[in-house]
Amino acid sequence: MARTIPHLEELRKMDRAHHLHPFTDHATMHPSGTHILESGAGCYLQGEEGKLLDGLAGLWCVNVGYGRKEIVEAVAKQMQELSFYPSFFNSTTEPAVRLADRLGRMAPGNLNYAVFSNSGSEANETALKIIRQYQILKGKPERTKIVTRDFAYHGVTLATASMTGLPSCQTPYGLPLPGFLHAPAPYAYAMGREKEAEVYGEECVATTKKLIEKEGPETIGAMFLEPVQGAGGVLVPPAGYLKAMRELAREYEILFVADEVITAFGRLGAWFASAMWNLEPDLMILAKGLTSGYISMGATIVSQPIAEVLMKGGYFAHGFTYSGHPVAAAAAMANMDIIEKEKLVERTKEKLGPYFQKKLQEFAGHPAVGEVRGVGLIGAMELLPKGGRKDLRPGMNLGIAGAAKVRKEGAIVRGIRDLLAFAPPLVITEKEVDELFGAVRRGIDHLWD
């Protein structure tokens, strides 16, 4: 049921006058005004549209659901004890140390050291700088170029937006910067190759190899890769693809970075996709699910050999005022306690993930659906116009239209180009999965109206 928010129109007026929103078309938003959300509990949000089931966990991040008292209490306690102290200049705080220790012990392989920041973008930017410094210290200062992929999303700073493979994030800013190379993404559906996705994946690896050889492997510092590409459209890698990309990096002594900002902390039914798919990354990027979005935090997890080179390399002149913020670290610890205590990783792997995927698969064959794909508690649905695939045109944005219809039916999903993306909180129940896909069905049944 819709709710009356006190001061709603006044808030919207102030918002129009003074607030530039991230990733928003203001000309489209302003006539009706922004949506204001007021409260959240579990998988549900409450705002002026009434109660909404959040099928995107905020922005792929609220893994433990909204309103978790354990995190609120841990944060309040830390704020009372010590609201802030930096980790600069030989000092730190207990939560920052405990979190670094926990991440170092949990992270796969030899990923043993955490460099903290405030976001996924900062964690990737930090990785870029560490890689530069490492290559210089190893006597390879010419290894400055970075390989990523089309449809990648690694952030929005100048350098990380250059790694991102989405024209919408680059064209307005005259990016990418020189030295950022884009290999093809294994997006078989977009090429009409979904029936032979593995073959297409092999072709993508071969094209990446050619790109590396053309540029000169000795000029390339690292390859960044999201195990499942999230914001680019939930692109699930075909069998064999990630392993082959990992091998390619190893063959040319290019550092391999797993950007797990979305995929870590249980989303795929494992603490880390890197462990699940045996990627053995040299660096791993964390944010979002690290604190379930309760407070901002990012982390760049660095392998033992790289950390050793850095530690012997003199002064480490990088870091943000709030790197390892004690309040954020306390939130991360409480968040990870919940994930462990409620066995959210195991639950996603064994129960809710398979159930969610089964329900998603039921849309295959729907006249408005061209493909469904997913793994664990993340998924996507490619939408079609009335005339079918042959009538798909760039800029139709069926996903945006579809998401608006689904929202009217009571659930938030994300529209990206012509697809819908889903990533509900990991605490979702089977009944709530049914409710989510019920809203999706009612929405897309009317997609062409």
Ligand SMILES: Cc1ncc(COP(=O)(O)O)c(C=O)c1O
């Ligand atoms: C894989 C990945 N990397 C990096 C980022 C950037 O994170 P932030 O928005 O916290 O800067 C995102 C955000 O969606 C992401 O999905």
